[in-house]
Amino acid sequence: MKRRASLSLLVLPLLLGACATDRKAEDSNYSSVSSNAFVAANYKAADALLAQLNGKLAADKPLIMATVVNIDALEQTSTLGRLVSEQISTRLAQGGLKMLEMKLRNNVYFKRNQGELMLTREIGEVAHTHNAQAIVVGSYAESSDTVFVNIKVIQPNTNFVLAGQDFVLAKESIVRSMLQRN
Incomplete structure (x- = not known):
């Protein structure tokens, strides 16, 4: 019994060390993503x-x-447009807004069967x-070396803009590759 206890004590640090290594790799992956300019x-x-919307929305109703x-x-759109949408939606959800995931709905109008909700009259x-x-x-416009992005939060029954933000992305190789239409 003593021998088993000793063996367990020797193995335990190895197991804990493996967990620590996995955690370090996970932290490293997160920091590389969070430090990405895009x-x-x-x-x-x-x-x-989120800052502009503070106090303007009901807590119990979703956004699309x-x-x-x-x-x-x-x-x-492009991969860039889809990914900007995904990341904006994710961050708004992290900020406490109820974001409705439309890709999981099968009774939604999708423009031209592309599987995405795009600007339409509907x-x-x-x-x-x-x-x-x-x-x-949101929309984006390309120039030779940049991509200009505009995002707005609109009240659907009035078409009033509740919040808006513009930003610019450098048209580096990754952004350039995501602009290929597909």
Whole structure:
């Protein structure tokens, strides 16, 4: 029995060390994501929206995130537009807003069967159907070296803008690759 106890005491630090190593790797992965300029820009924009929305929304009603679209062709988006939408929605949810995940709904109007809610005249109907108090919409425009992004939180029954934020992304290789239409 003593021998088993001794063996357990020898193995325990190894097991704990393995857990610590996994935690360090996890922390490292998180810090590399959180220090990414693209993620940071999206989170900063969402934080600005949260600050502007403080006290303007009911706690019990959801918001819907539309897909961020190309300002020159509102029926088009890209990986960049979809990812900006995802990250803004995630950060708003982290800030305490009730974000309705539309990809899991099967009775929603999706523009051109792309599986995403885009700017359409019917967006107000979608918001009404899901009792959403606001819709987060956005667009982006490309220049040779930057991408300009505009995000707004709109009240669907009045079309009033409750909050808005503009930001700019450097058109580095990762951003450039996400702009390919698909």
